[in-house]
Structures are given as structure tokens and as C-alpha cells.
Amino acid sequence: xxxxxxxxxxxxxxxxxxxxxxxxxxxxxxxxxxxxxxxxxxxxxxxxxxxxxxxxxxxxxxxxx
Amino acid sequence: xxxxxxxxxxxxxxxxxxxxxxxxxxxxxxxxxxxxxxxxxxxxxxxxxxxxxxxxxxxxxxxxxxxxxxxxxxxxxxxxxxxxxxxxxxxxxxxxxxxxxxxxxxxxxxxxxxxxxxxxxxxxxxxxxxxxxxxxxxxxxxxxxxxxxxxxxxxxxxxxxxxxxxxxxxxxxxxxxxxxxxxxxxxxxxxxxxxxxxxxxxxxxxxxxxxxxxxxxxxxxxxxxxxxxxxxxxxxxxxxxxxxxxxxxxxxxxxxxxxxxxxxxxxxxxxxxxxxxxxxxxxxxxxxxxxxxxxxxxxxxxxxxxxxxxxxxxxxxxxxxxxxxxxxxxxxxxxxxxxxxxxxxxxxxxxxxxxxxxxxxxxxxxxxx
Numbered sequence: 001x002x003x004x005x006x007x008x009x010x011x012x013x014x015x016x017x018x019x020x021x022x023x024x025x026x027x028x029x030x031x032x033x034x035x036x037x038x039x040x041x042x043x044x045x046x047x048x049x050x051x052x053x054x055x056x057x058x059x060x061x062x063x064x065x
Numbered sequence: 066x067x068x069x070x071x072x073x074x075x076x077x078x079x080x081x082x083x084x085x086x087x088x089x090x091x092x093x094x095x096x097x098x099x100x101x102x103x104x105x106x107x108x109x110x111x112x113x114x115x116x117x118x119x120x121x122x123x124x125x126x127x128x129x130x131x132x133x134x135x136x137x138x139x140x141x142x143x144x145x146x147x148x149x150x151x152x153x154x155x156x157x158x159x160x161x162x163x164x165x166x167x168x169x170x171x172x173x174x175x176x177x178x179x180x181x182x183x184x185x186x187x188x189x190x191x192x193x194x195x196x197x198x199x200x201x202x203x204x205x206x207x208x209x210x211x212x213x214x215x216x217x218x219x220x221x222x223x224x225x226x227x228x229x230x231x232x233x234x235x236x237x238x239x240x241x242x243x244x245x246x247x248x249x250x251x252x253x254x255x256x257x258x259x260x261x262x263x264x265x266x267x268x269x270x271x272x273x274x275x276x277x278x279x280x281x282x283x284x285x286x287x288x289x290x291x292x293x294x295x296x297x298x299x300x301x302x303x304x305x306x307x308x309x310x311x312x313x314x315x316x317x318x319x320x321x322x323x324x325x326x327x328x329x330x331x332x333x334x335x336x337x338x339x340x341x342x343x344x345x346x347x348x349x350x351x352x353x354x355x356x357x358x359x360x361x362x363x364x365x366x367x368x369x370x371x372x373x374x375x376x377x378x379x380x381x382x383x384x385x386x387x388x389x390x391x392x393x394x395x396x397x398x399x400x401x402x403x404x405x406x407x408x409x410x411x412x413x414x415x416x417x418x419x420x421x422x423x424x425x426x427x428x429x430x431x432x433x434x
Binding site: 004005007008011012015016 | 127170
């Protein structure tokens with residue numbers, strides 16, 4: 001999600017009993033950025049996204065800030 | 066007669082309307098306007114207007130997924146200034162917007178200014194004093210103002226649509242205080258809106274449609290229905306409207322015609338279906354109207370037809386038509402939609418619990434999506 005929507009996403013996730021969803025917060029907005037810039041952000045955050053997708057999210061799991 | 070013990074938290078505050086107003090605002094429960102204190106007596110009086118039990122869940126309100134019980138709706142209806150008589154309409158509004166196809170989650174969280182616009186049909190209009198004519202969309206009538214406001218407070222207090230925190234609407238809009246009116250069926254040259262949706266004429270029906278704003282369309286030059294429809298089409302096909310951002314087969318849009326406009330169009334032989342076709346045909350915008358830098362994005366999304374036009378909608382039936390507004394004439398009113406939402410109509414009664422379980426008319430198939 002992007003920064004501007006982070007609190008909304010956490011609210012919605014909690015409302016659906018998915019509060020421990022791993023999240024990665026990206027800069028806002030993403031739309032309207034040049035393709036090269038989006039690709040740069042993707043490269044910079046790739047490892048973080050992979051870690052969030054592959055990290056366990058049981059009762060002890062926690063979401064990224 | 067009390068309808069049972071209320072389960073809502075009870076707070077004590079000074080016997081002063083200003084103190085209650087301050088409390089509501091400090092807690093983020095209001096909309097910036099004065100409220101009616103929801104005392105137990107007032108909430109019980111509101112509950113008397115429906116045979117539904119207070120614990121009955123009218124709908125689940127996104128994004129918080131709060132349970133809009135009859136009691137919770139009643140509390141918000143009192144805050145909004147509703148007379149008990151209009152409470153069945155408020156319940157119907159909550160039922161309508163919590164239908165999945167309305168996509169309330171999106172309206173409550175979107176960046177655009179979307180809000181439900183509520184239109185009433187049938188005998189409830191007269192019984193409740195719903196304004197259908199002059200200034201029906203605002204600045205006229207307690208019933209109009211408070212029904213719309215009650216829904217908005219439910220969306221906030223039960224659904225969690227808090228500006229900035231959850232609602233990402235860049236600007237909001239005045240309709241996020243209230244937007245409720247009646248169709249002036251008696252001045253329509255066509256069947257009433259709810260009849261065209263499959264309801265009986267004598268049924269009271271509440272329709273919720275998405276409105277990112279209220280776009281006035283004025284015309285004093287057209288002498289024919291065809292010319293007027295051309296003006297109306299170009300009054301709604303502007304490229305910055307939110308509908309353009311979503312696939313063309315998504316969403317429907319309500320256009321209100323003042324009685325004089327409706328008469329002019331019908332006088333020249335147009336049925337509602339033909340009006341819809343005219344709007345559909347007239348809103349196929351040449352891509353040249355867009356800045357050239359946007360063309361590749363429109364094309365890669367499949368929004369551009371083979372003839373180089375960008376339609377506003379995929380089908381004529383996505384244009385909805387109703388008649389309202391004062392007999393002074395010269396204006397139509399368009400509710401631009403944010404796109405990913407469908408208009409919902411639900412029946413309700415002022416006398417009994419009919420419709421309590423979400424009975425709604427089976428709508429025609431919407432076509433391939």
C-alpha cells in the first residue's frame with residue numbers, strides 16, 4: 001500500500017480479523033510517476049516485499065510499520 | 066412504550082445543547098453541525114417508528130464492518146434531527162448502501178468526493194414531506210436534510226468513514242452532509258423511476274446512487290428534444306470525471322431532468338430508453354479531447370474504440386433518468402459516479418416491517434462484465 005492509505009488498510013484489515021497481514025508501505029502517490037521511477041522504487045523495495053510475503057504471519061507475526 | 070433496554074453506551078453531559086454539540090465534535094461523531102441530543106427518550110421514540118427489534122442488524126457498514134443495528138441507526142437518526150416518521154426511510158437507506166453491489170467500502174474510502182445520493186419514490190414522499198421540486202437537493206425540507214444526514218452519520222460512526230484517517234476523499238463535498246430528495250413523479254412524462262426498476266407504483270422505494278458531486282446543466286437555446294439531449298450529453302462527457310478512470314462497463318449514472326426538460330424531450334417522442342440511447346451516443350468522446358500524453362494509457366486500458374472515441378459507458382442502460390426540480394425550468398442535474406458502484410433500489414414501508422430482510426426487486430441483468 002502507499003503511505004496515504006496505510007492507516008485505512010490497517011483499519012480494514014483489522015475489521016476482517018486480518019490485523020497481522022504483512023504490509024509494505026510505498027511512497028504516495030504511485031500513479032502518475034514515470035515508469036522509470038516506479039521501476040526504481042520496485043527495485044529498492046523488492047527484498048522487503050519478498051520478506052513480507054515469505055515471513056510467517058501466525059499469532060506471533062507482526063506487520064511492518 | 067420503550068422498545069427494550071438500549072445497549073448503546075450512555076454518557077452524562079450537561080443539559081445544554083451546546084455541551085452535547087461539543088461532546089459529539091470532540092469525539093468525532095458529528096459532521097460539524099449542531100445535533101439533537103440522543104437521549105434514551107428520543108432514541109426510544111425513534112425505535113417506535115419501526116416494528117424491527119433494536120438488535121436487528123440492518124446492514125454491515127464498511128470499511129470498519131460495523132453492525133448497523135436498528136438501535137445504532139436510531140441513535141444517529143436522532144443526532145441528525147430526524148423525526149421518527151422518517152426512520153423507515155433511514156433504515157431503507159442503510160439497507161441500500163450496504164448491498165454489496167453498491168460498494169460502500171469504496172465510497173467510504175475513496176480519494177474522490179463520492180457520496181450516496183438518495184432518491185425516494187412512491188407514497189412515502191407525500192407522507193414524509195419529501196421535497197421533489199424547488200431546491201430538492203438542498204436547502205429545503207427537514208425530511209430531505211435529515212434522512213441524508215442520518216445515513217452519513219451511520220457511515221461515519223458505524224462504518225468508520227473518518228476523514229483523513231479512513232476516508233481519503235481529497236475534498237469531501239457538501240453532499241457528505243446530506244443528499245436526499247424525491248422524484249417528482251407527477252411531473253414526469255414517463256413511468257416513475259421505481260416503476261421502471263420493476264416496483265409497483267404504490268410501493269415506496271428508496272434508491273441510492275453514487276454522486277461525486279452535483280453538476281448543474283443549463284440550457285435556454287434548445288428548441289427540440291434532440292438538441293437538448295445533445296447539450297445534456299456534452300454536459301456530462303467531460304474528461305476529468307471519475308467515471309472515465311474505470312472500465313466503461315462499470316457503474317451507472319443518474320441524470321435528473323427538470324419537469325420542463327422532460328416535457329420537451331418527451332414531446333418530441335423520446336421514451337426513456339431513447340433518452341438513454343441518446344446519452345450513450347452523445348458521450349462517445351473523440352480521443353483528441355484528451356492530452357496526447359494520455360492516449361497510450363487510455364489505449365492500453367482498452368478504453369478507446371475502433372473509431373477513436375472513448376465512450377463514457379458500455380451500454381445505454383448505464384444512464385439512469387428521473388424527473389425532479391422546480392418548474393422554473395432550464396436545468397438538469399447530473400450525479401457523476403466514481404464508477405465502481407451500482408445504483409440500488411430497495412422498497413420500504415411506513416407501516417410495517419416489509420423489506421426488513423432486504424427484499425428488493427430483481428434487477429435486469431447488467432450484461433457481461
